[in-house]
Amino acid sequence: MEHILRPIYQERASQSNTLGVLLIEKREKASTITDTFDAVLLIILKEAESPLHVKHYSYEDKKASLNLVSEDQLNEWLLMGTNRKILDWIFSGKILFDRNDYLHNLKLELREFPFYGRKIKMGIEYSKLIRRYLDGKTFFENKHYMDAYNHIVHSLHHLARLSVIENGFHPDITVWNQVKQIEPEIYKLYEELISSEESIEKRLELLFLAGEFLVHSRTEIGSKHLIEILQGKEVWSFDEMINHPDLSLYSVDLSVMLEYLIEKNYIKVVKRETKGQGILHRYYSVSNKN
Structure with missing residues (x-):
């Protein structure tokens, strides 16, 4: 699945504003983690014009969701608990790109929960x-x-x-x-x-x-x-x-x-x-x- 979605995220990964890219795949038939999509791409941006930008794609007989989220929005979700899926996405997602170990350090911080x-x-x-x-x-x-x-x-x-x-x-x-x-x-x-x-x-x-x-x-x-x-x-x-x-x-x-x-x-x-x-x-x- 990763190779099919690579053209969608590859260009973003090369931009200096991109902090990390995660791939979250549906684990069960009725999984709600991915909002019924077969795959979710989460791209975290240092800065963005809008806090969240979402695009949907179809490929073969499957569907995927691309989520571009600003670092500020991500931090708000983590602090306020207003996006219940975000922790699961971060912990279970496969890291496709990680600028300066941003995602690695984020996972470490969330596990330690200061x-x-x-x-x-x-x-x-x-x-x-x-x-x-x-x-x-x-x-x-x-x-x-x-x-x-x-x-x-x-x-x-x-x-x-x-x-x-x-x-x-x-x-x-x-x-x-x-x-x-x-x-x-x-x-x-x-x-x-x-x-x-x-x-x-x-x-x-x-x-x-x-x-x-x-x-x-x-x-x-x-x-x-x-x-x-x-x-x-x-x-x-x-x-x-x-x-x-x-x-x-x-x-x-x-x-x-x-x-x-x-x-x-x-x-x-x-x-x-x-x-x-x-x-x-x-x-x-x-x-x-x-």
Whole structure:
């Protein structure tokens, strides 16, 4: 297959902007890793006009996908976990071209999974977990059980991913297989939610009883990255937070996570006067418990 696809990637490999080329072949009949394609070519570029450019090809009775991705986009996927297949592509792909050992070093770094990178990923997953869990709880209290169920399933996925990262592994597509080995308690909670013959109301009620502890017990590890950044200054406005390069990664989930940490006494509110009578500025500071 490689020799058939060589004309597609060879020209790109000769360009100084190209960092590496990977070939990912379909491993099973129903493999989802390659999005139903027989082969995927992943070409990583130092810089690109658009973060992702995709072309599809046919050859013989097969089909292939060419993915040109910028280094910045690749790093965002790896950090945010928004492209679940990318880790599999990097680890299982055959290296066809590797400028200055870029792909070799990337694989090494991903296997070692340095703790700083883990802290950021855990913070992002925890913020998503809090958002989904609290939204699900609100829907449940208002008797919107199907909406509550949807949010809680998502929150358990984030809890599962957080657990995998906490244990030093990258979450992959089969994250529940990982969690079953790493933390069976979370797996059992998920299994009972989706498989129980109880009514959906009862299932959710039982999950909130058991899940509250699992969510709360992750607060320290899940907020570690955020707290460490906030400790760099005595007082922060929310605008300063969302414009901080690392905290901006939390996106729309930051405000919900912040309020949760205030409720749990990890962060305190600092009020300051404004020109308007009775209106106070609201700032944030790490509480003394940290």
